[in-house]
Amino acid sequence: MQLSFDAEVEDFRAEFAAFLDEHLPPAAEADRASQSSSDVPEWARRWQRLQFDHGWLLPGNPPEYGGRDATLVQQYVHLLELSRRRIYHSFNPQGVGIVAASLLSFGTEEQKRRWAVPILRAEITASLGMSEPGAGSDLASLRTRAVLDGDHFVVNGQKVWTSGAHDADVLLTFVRTDPDAPKHKGISVLLIPTATPGVTRRPFASIIGSHDVDFNEVFFEDVRVPAANLVGPLNEGWRVANGSLGHERTLLWLSFGERLDEFIRDFEPAGPLDEDAYATAVLDAYALRLLGSAALAQAARGEQDVAGLSVLKLLGSEAAQRALERALSSAGPDGLAHPALTAPYTHLQSETMLGSWFERYARSFAGTIAGGTSEIQRTIVAERVLGLPRR
Structure with a gap:
């Protein structure tokens, strides 16, 4: 086994390292930062936007989405370089790594323009609405319902452990749209703006929440969501879940x-x-x-x-x-x-x-x-x- 990278990958790493050396924001510019999307300061938004503009935010993406069509191995050394320097490339990691990635993989062109690009450019923040009471690791047991009513879905239910929801502009929310289907088959995905009437967010602390409150309960009470906010096909949310989480998991676990x-x-x-x-x-x-x-x-x-x-x-x-x-x-x-x-x-x-x-x-x-x-x-x-x- 060759435990080294070829010259092209090392050149890629060197270029990224030079970018970090030149553009990292000075420490005096910011207060103590958080890992969630909560309270994202303006300097952090500028830092994320700068990476987007230079193709270093998610290098595997095409240039119009903050990348440079990097190979998987190049993406891996990008992650290693960030890890070795112990720095963030985004303070809205779920929004950038999961929500925007899901939209780029499964969303319409309008959804990419309206939601994905602003998330990647740190103009808005996003959070992931998956876990529920009784549906944590077993996501397919979720009970939050969405019923189609004309050109809107009406959503009722609850999410929990929703990191950064109290400051997020939009939630990528997994809902049950066919209660009679097998539990893996009747799930859909909706983009729900947090300002929508009927959405209630309640942040709560954790045992290690001494610096920032990140977790949330999120309640949906007769929340009307435009049908145009459906991400991917109706009742195909399980495929969206596996696709949006799979790539991010692979790089992290490697x-x-x-x-x-x-x-x-x-x-x-x-x-x-x-x-x-x-x-x-x-x-x-x-x-x-x-x-x-x-x-x-x-x-x-x-x-x-x-x-x-x-x-x-x-x-x-x-x-x-x-x-x-x-x-x-x-x-x-x-x-x-x-x-x-x-x-x-x-x-x-x-x-x-x-x-x-x-x-x-x-x-x-x-x-x-x-x-x-x-x-x-x-x-x-x-x-x-x-x-x-x-x-």
């Missing part, structure tokens, strides 16, 4: 080895990890990097190994969680306040790599839940890799 390596850099030689735990984290990082390289090469050839990605997601998320759990345990009471980094905080750094050991450990559960829980990944591996029966 990079688990590099991300664990970032964690390891923060473990000081004298602690908070003992030698055995430190060695385990290093070996996990190398193993994940090798698995990720093989999966990346496979994906670049146009092959998709869903079960292989489940192995990566399962091992990567749990390896990071184990390392952080050991770090917190070793740090003891100091873990409640111990800074993860000795370097100063900068306004573009990712909060997931900062904070106390407790905050970082608590955040690690997002990795073992979001995008399919560890239990779901184990089921996929059992059935598709090991060939075990469904029950």
